[in-house]
Amino acid sequence: MTAxxxxxxxxxxxxxxxxxxxxLLELDQLVVSYRxxxxxxxxxxIRAVDGVSFSVGTGEIVALVGExxxxxxxxxxxxxxxxxxxxxxxxxxxQDVAHARGPALRxxxxxxxxxxxxxxxxxxxxxxxYDTVAESLLIHHLGTTAAARRDLVxxxxxxxxxHPAAQIARRYPHQLSGGQRQRLVIAGAMVLGPDLLxxxxxxxxxxVSLRAGILRLMLDLRAGRGVSxxxxxxxxxxxxLIADRVAVVYLGRIVELGRADEVIQAPLxxxxxxxxxxxxxxxxxxxxxxxxxxxxxxxxxxxPPGCRFHPRCPLYQRLGRPDRCTTEDPAxxxxxxxxxxxxxxxxxxxxxxxxxxxxAETASVSTAxxxxxxxxxxxxxx
Numbered sequence: 384m385t386a387x388x389x390x391x392x393x394x395x396x397x398x399x400x401x402x403x404x405x406x407l408l409e410l411d412q413l414v415v416s417y418r419x420x421x422x423x424x425x426x427x428x429i430r431a432v433d434g435v436s437f438s439v440g441t442g443e444i445v446a447l448v449g450e451x452x453x454x455x456x457x458x459x460x461x462x463x464x465x466x467x468x469x470x471x472x473x474x475x476x477x478q479d480v481a482h483a484r485g486p487a488l489r490x491x492x493x494x495x496x497x498x499x500x501x502x503x504x505x506x507x508x509x510x511x512x513y514d515t516v517a518e519s520l521l522i523h524h525l526g527t528t529a530a531a532r533r534d535l536v537x538x539x540x541x542x543x544x545x546h547p548a549a550q551i552a553r554r555y556p557h558q559l560s561g562g563q564r565q566r567l568v569i570a571g572a573m574v575l576g577p578d579l580l581x582x583x584x585x586x587x588x589x590x591v592s593l594r595a596g597i598l599r600l601m602l603d604l605r606a607g608r609g610v611s612x613x614x615x616x617x618x619x620x621x622x623x624l625i626a627d628r629v630a631v632v633y634l635g636r637i638v639e640l641g642r643a644d645e646v647i648q649a650p651l652x653x654x655x656x657x658x659x660x661x662x663x664x665x666x667x668x669x670x671x672x673x674x675x676x677x678x679x680x681x682x683x684x685x686x687p688p689g690c691r692f693h694p695r696c697p698l699y700q701r702l703g704r705p706d707r708c709t710t711e712d713p714a715x716x717x718x719x720x721x722x723x724x725x726x727x728x729x730x731x732x733x734x735x736x737x738x739x740x741x742x743a744e745t746a747s748v749s750t751a752x753x754x755x756x757x758x759x760x761x762x763x764x765x
Contacts, residue, residue: 405477406438406439406440406441406474407438407439407440407441407443407475407476407578407579407611408438408439408462408473408474408475408579408611408613409437409438409439409472409473409474410435410436410437410438410458410462410471410472410473410474411436411471411472411473411474412434412435412436412470412471412472413432413434413435413436413458413461413468413470413471413472413473413481414430414432414433414434414435414468414469414470414471415430415431415432415454415457415458415460415461415466415467415468415469416428416429416430416431416432416469417429417431419684427684428684429682429683429684430635430683430684430686431454431457431635431683432454432457432458432461432635433454433634433635433636433683433686434471434635434636435454435458435471435632435635435636435637436471436637436715437630437637437640439579439611439613440611441578441609441611442605442609442610442611443611443612443627443628444601444602444605444611444612444614444625444626444627444628445611445612445613445614445626445627445628445629445630446614446615446616446621446622446625446626446628446629446630446643447459447613447614447615447616447630447632448616448617448618448619448622448629448630448631448632448658449617449631449632449633450617450633450680451617452680452683453632453633453634453635453680454632454634454635454636454683455583455615455617455632456583456615457635458632459497459581459583459613459615461473461481462495462579462581462613463495463497463581464480464483464488464491464492464495465497467482468481468482475491475494475495475579489523492523493523493575493576493577494577494578494579495577495578495579495581496572496573496575496577496579496580496581497572497580497581497582497583498565498568498569498572498580498581498582498583498585499568499583499584499585500583500584500585500587500588501588502556502561502564502565502567502568502588503556503561503564505568506556506564506567506568507556508555508556508557509555510555510556511552511553511554511555512540512545512551512552512553512554512555512556512559512567512570513533513536513552513553515556515567515571516536516539516540516552516567516570516571516574517532517536518571519571519572519574519575520532520535520536520574520575523575525575535574536548536552536574537549537552538574539570539571539573539574540552540567540570542570542573542604543566543567543569543570543573543600544566544596544600545563545566545567545570551563551567560593561588561589561590561593562589562590562593562596562597565585565586565588565589565593565597566596566597566600569585569597569600569601569604573604573608573610576608577610578610578611579610579611579612579613580601580604580610580611580612580613581612581613581615582601582612582613582614582615583615584615584616584617585597585601585614586598586621587616587617587618594621598621598624598625601614601625602625612625614626619647619658619659619662620662620663622643622647623643623644623647623662626643627642627643628640628641628642628643629641629642629643629646629647631646631652631654631655631658633654633680633691633692634680634681634683634686634691634692635683635686636691636757637715637757638652638654638655638692638715638756638757638758639651639652639654639655639754639755639756639757640715640754640755640756641753641754641755642753642754645753645754646754647659647662649754650764651718651754651756651758651761651764652692652756652757652758652761653674653692653696653697653698653699653758653764654676654692654695654696656674656764657674657675657676657697660672660673660674661673674697676695676697677695678694678695680695681694687709688709688710688712689707689708689709689710689711689712690708690709690711690712690713690757690758690759691712693708693709696708698758698760698763698764702760702763705759705760707759708759708760711759713757713758713759714757715755715756715757716755716756716757717753717754717755718754718755718756718758718761718762
């Protein structure tokens with residue numbers, strides 16, 4: 384699986400560099416909160432997403448990585464307008480759609496599509512594969528005739544690898560395998576021609592043998608259609624395979640952001656270091672030193688003061704529990720720059736740049752779309 388997916392990961396629009404016009408999607412201090420009726424009054428507000436900022440360029444794949452309950456799904460649900468943002472902005476092509484309504488929301492629904500974790504739960508068991516894909520066309524008034532809709536549906540099924548399309552179109556969800564169901568969900572999303580595909584744990588319910596096919600399909604969609612993908616996973620090794628950039632999320636906040644190879648090979652945050660340490664090493668006789676975190680992540684209704692990771696941070700313990708970790712909330716910044724210098728969200732670096740512009744683009748990546756971390760003592764990492 385690794386060789387097949389990695390071979391395709393460097394192709395497509397994102398490999399050619401950042402979007403010349405600007406990011407397709409940009410989040411600016413996004414906050415998503417929920418209220419609960421249980422517990423003391425001062426703990427009834429749950430800040431699932433607490434000031435998240437990043438961008439996704441045209442044709443770029445950005446992975447949100449973190450353990451269960453860290454806020455990854457809340458982020459993408461707010462982007463898709465399935466959850467209401469409590470604060471912040473969601474800019475899609477420069478327009479704030481965080482609170483879109485009416486025609487603006489209908490247009491956003493067509494341009495931003497979501498693939499959820501469990502394909503069987505996403506499909507109506509009473510609808511055939513044809514009806515499932517055609518439903519999107521009917522809702523958005525695409526395909527003026529039955530023949531036109533049939534061509535679009537069969538084309539979408541063929542595009543996601545469901546062959547022969549005419550035969551698959553007559554089947555119901557229970558007559559399809561797990562991989563075929565997920566491909567059907569993707570076909571229903573791609574038939575509308577979206578610019579952004581949100582994939583929320585799209586392969587976690589599938590066998591390992593089927594994962595490579597779905598990951599390769601997403602890379603092919605990026606290469607052939609130029610679609611941007613916001614990929615949610617708890618598996619850092621999957622993010623390494625498919626993503627251009629990785630954002631590591633902990634307790635509603637991005638703690639590290641950078642190019643996938645940089646984040647995996649040279650993690651700057653203690654939490655990322657712990658996640659990387661449990662990635663299996665394929666070479667026989669080699670192993671990483673595992674970093675075991677103590678305890679569970681704190682509740683989002685009672686976020687610790689200062690750095691929200693300090694109660695579980697091995698670096699905090701090794702440095703003698705410095706007061707700064709418990710009093711100052713670290714901002715996402717470039718560790719190579721001055722202390723506290725913010726790093727704006729950027730896009731993937733250019734791999735095909737000419738020699739005249741290579742140095743300028745490298746500098747741009749290091750300051751705008753480069754490696755950023757939210758840790759006071761990132762330079763003290765061993």
